[in-house]
Amino acid sequence: MKPREAIWKCIRSIDLTLLGLLYPKRCPFCDRAVLPGEGICKECAVKAHFVKEPACMKCGKPLMDARREYCRDCGKKSHAFTQGKAVFLYEKETKAALYRFKYQNKREYADVFAKEMAKRYGDWIKQKRIQAIVPVPLHKRRRKKRGFNQAEVLAKELGRELGIPVLTNLLIRVRDTRPQKELNEAERKNNLKRAFKISGSIVQLDYILLLDDIYTTGSTLDAAAAALLAAGAREVYACCVGIGGDG
Ligand SMILES: [Zn+2]
Numbered sequence: 001m002k003p004r005e006a007i008w009k010c011i012r013s014i015d016l017t018l019l020g021l022l023y024p025k026r027c028p029f030c031d032r033a034v035l036p037g038e039g040i041c042k043e044c045a046v047k048a049h050f051v052k053e054p055a056c057m058k059c060g061k062p063l064m065d066a067r068r069e070y071c072r073d074c075g076k077k078s079h080a081f082t083q084g085k086a087v088f089l090y091e092k093e094t095k096a097a098l099y100r101f102k103y104q105n106k107r108e109y110a111d112v113f114a115k116e117m118a119k120r121y122g123d124w125i126k127q128k129r130i131q132a133i134v135p136v137p138l139h140k141r142r143r144k145k146r147g148f149n150q151a152e153v154l155a156k157e158l159g160r161e162l163g164i165p166v167l168t169n170l171l172i173r174v175r176d177t178r179p180q181k182e183l184n185e186a187e188r189k190n191n192l193k194r195a196f197k198i199s200g201s202i203v204q205l206d207y208i209l210l211l212d213d214i215y216t217t218g219s220t221l222d223a224a225a226a227a228l229l230a231a232g233a234r235e236v237y238a239c240c241v242g243i244g245g246d247g
Pocket residue numbers: 027028029030031032040041042043044045
């Protein structure tokens with residue numbers, strides 16, 4: 001290596017170290033700075049509630065009883081999406097982490113969440129021959145208010161991780177629906193009717209992965225999947241960061 005190159009390389013590495021000090025990566029669970037390359041810090045990694053088997057064959061919710069195939073919800077109703085997976089159980093720490101991610105502009109968490117998703121479900125995604133990742137869209141009014149769509153940030157990170165294209169303009173939210181958590185099951189369904197539209201007329205993709213931050217009852221994913229299926233997709237799968245327990 002020429003001396004000039006060596007000096008330049010040295011300056012660049014100092015520069016990157018400084019950048020790391022100024023904008024450190026943070027652990028999504030305790031929000032403390034972590035070393036470059038470290039995602040969830042060692043202390044939180046021990047405590048984090050990853051979704052483990054047995055999990056619902058349909059929505060991916062962890063099951064208490066290993067003899068069962070489906071969770072209570074999926075035993076009762078069908079879904080428009082073929083199968084779903086989730087990384088963390090949506091409880092205390094995950095709730096707080098996803099709240100900061102979404103409402104306190106901690107977009108950098110997306111990198112950690114997507115890496116965990118890829119690690120756990122990368123093979124499953126490849127097996128399902130997913131051709132594109134589609135984030136569940138926000139209505140433009142809500143997106144403007146929040147400044148970003150958390151599902152889109154996640155989708156981009158996951159797409160980069162797995163080398164799968166991310167389509168952010170295929171699915172559009174045409175109705176600014178009321179927050180799902182304020183509604184009961186029947187109201188949720190009604191609330192989401194005609195909430196999504198496809199920007200073109202035909203979807204020229206067979207296998208699509210929908211991405212969202214939280215899975216509650218699956219009705220948002222169902223409405224989004226139904227719109228994609230009606231436009232020509234063959235199978236729609238889903239992946240979320242957090243999911244509730246069974247029952
Ligand atoms: Zn931590």
